[in-house]
Amino acid sequence: MQTKILLDEEQMPKRWYNVQADLPTPLDPPLHPATHKPVGPDDLKAIFPMELIKQEVTTDRYIDIPGEVQDVLRLFRPTPLYRAFRLEKFLKTPAKIYYKWEGVSPAGSHKTNTSVPQAYYNMKAGMERIATETGAGQWGSALAFATMLYDLECTIYMVRSSYTQKPYRKSMMQVWGAECIASPSTKTKSGQMVLEKDPETPGALGIAISEAVEDAATHANTNYALGSVLNHVCLHQTIIGQECREQFAMVEDYPDVVIGCVGGGSNFAGIAFPFAGDKMTGKHKDTDIIGAEPASCPTLTKGEFTYDFGDVAGLTPLLKMFTLGHDFVPPSIHAGGLRYHGDSPIVSRLVHDGVMRAVAYHQSEVFDAAQTFSRTEGIIVAPETSHAVKCAIDEARKCKKTGEEKTILFNCSGHGNFDMSAYDAYYAGQLVDYEYPDELIREAIGRIPKIQ
Ligand SMILES: *Cc1c(COP(=O)(O)O)cnc(C)c1O
Numbered sequence: 001m002q003t004k005i006l007l008d009e010e011q012m013p014k015r016w017y018n019v020q021a022d023l024p025t026p027l028d029p030p031l032h033p034a035t036h037k038p039v040g041p042d043d044l045k046a047i048f049p050m051e052l053i054k055q056e057v058t059t060d061r062y063i064d065i066p067g068e069v070q071d072v073l074r075l076f077r078p079t080p081l082y083r084a085f086r087l088e089k090f091l092k093t094p095a096k097i098y099y100k101w102e103g104v105s106p107a108g109s110h111k112t113n114t115s116v117p118q119a120y121y122n123m124k125a126g127m128e129r130i131a132t133e134t135g136a137g138q139w140g141s142a143l144a145f146a147t148m149l150y151d152l153e154c155t156i157y158m159v160r161s162s163y164t165q166k167p168y169r170k171s172m173m174q175v176w177g178a179e180c181i182a183s184p185s186t187k188t189k190s191g192q193m194v195l196e197k198d199p200e201t202p203g204a205l206g207i208a209i210s211e212a213v214e215d216a217a218t219h220a221n222t223n224y225a226l227g228s229v230l231n232h233v234c235l236h237q238t239i240i241g242q243e244c245r246e247q248f249a250m251v252e253d254y255p256d257v258v259i260g261c262v263g264g265g266s267n268f269a270g271i272a273f274p275f276a277g278d279k280m281t282g283k284h285k286d287t288d289i290i291g292a293e294p295a296s297c298p299t300l301t302k303g304e305f306t307y308d309f310g311d312v313a314g315l316t317p318l319l320k321m322f323t324l325g326h327d328f329v330p331p332s333i334h335a336g337g338l339r340y341h342g343d344s345p346i347v348s349r350l351v352h353d354g355v356m357r358a359v360a361y362h363q364s365e366v367f368d369a370a371q372t373f374s375r376t377e378g379i380i381v382a383p384e385t386s387h388a389v390k391c392a393i394d395e396a397r398k399c400k401k402t403g404e405e406k407t408i409l410f411n412c413s414g415h416g417n418f419d420m421s422a423y424d425a426y427y428a429g430q431l432v433d434y435e436y437p438d439e440l441i442r443e444a445i446g447r448i449p450k451i452q
Helices: 050-057 067-073 085-091 112-124 138-149 160-165 167-175 189-197 205-217 231-250 266-280 345-352 363-377 385-402 420-427 438-446
Strands: 015-017 062-064 081-083 096-101 129-134 153-159 179-183 222-224 257-261 288-294 304-309 318-323 357-361 407-412
Touching (some): 050 112, 050 231, 067 112, 085 363, 096 231, 096 385, 112 129, 112 231, 129 205, 138 153, 153 160, 160 167, 160 179, 167 179, 179 205, 189 205, 257 385, 266 345, 288 345, 288 385, 357 385, 385 407
Parallel strands (some): 129 222, 257 288, 257 407, 288 357
Antiparallel strands (some): 015 062, 081 096
């Protein structure tokens, strides 16, 4: 009856796992936003260091984690895998529920797994500053932490709705020495354009991305960094799932169900790709791999699998992914980190090919689940994470009905200690369960440029 399954520091994975090596068919290449031709390394050199561009496209199965990156990751890794005995008992389920706890990192979420290597490669490439966007503030704070360690400056465009809702994330960025600006802002042309049309806009991740990319592209000493979606980001997160595999081996178990919440897809990718690899290579063919997303931004469940821009202004390369259309502005739900119109191209492909599947939940039901989790396991999860908690609880309840003793694993991507205003809204009965009308989704999808 082991509650915490812990690895020693020496057992931290020394390599990232690249699921591109095990895809049945290669990914569709990103396309240049203007010419619609595949983008080459030269197109990306203006905003990314070469090491990350290489990681974006390589099909090598394993990529070594630089020693100086391992040194920083060891501040909080390996992270614990917990067995949720109290939650199981409360649910009266025969299922075994495990969760991987990523909230132990200094920034409080999985995002430091990629902010650290990204800052490192930019420092190695001689960059002086990184510009980025942040939704709920987790990525901004994770990058602020990482850039501080490698002596880089950091400018963060934060989605306005979160900027006002979550002031303490902003404070964290300041402690770690970064500059945080509400987006849309008047600092960039992309921001000015959006503000002209709608001065009251709550902002969106897609808009903030346009601003950060523009900032990086127009300053020679500045690169851009993305906290989710891209292949190299998902790659860096695979340290999570690899650790889980080791931890399950220690208790002689293996998950039947693997769950993560999905915004851009990186924490889900992180926990799921190693298991998806086992599934695609026939080692464990029947693993059920589930991404949980908000019903108000139902990218995987209602979007279209097609080429689209990553941002509102159409500055980023076109990615083949599930998308709701690049000008889709989701309502300002409390899980700000899940408000993104697109998704990781690899996660999209694996969902499209049936290796993974997706479910969508409303705000009030995920907060019910988060409360259940806090009152059994203690941890107060981030609103984003609560989608994964809800999915795990649903799967465990199904087992109660069927009597199946499944092993359920979910990624507990971060803590909600700076999201208490969201919990306050929940207890005040102020959460709105936005149902985005299918018609509006179809209209937004209809505005995506058609690529031959
Ligand atoms: C950012 C964030 C997410 C969503 O982003 P993904 O790239 O989909 O993982 C989920 N949980 C937490 C705690 C986050 O900070």
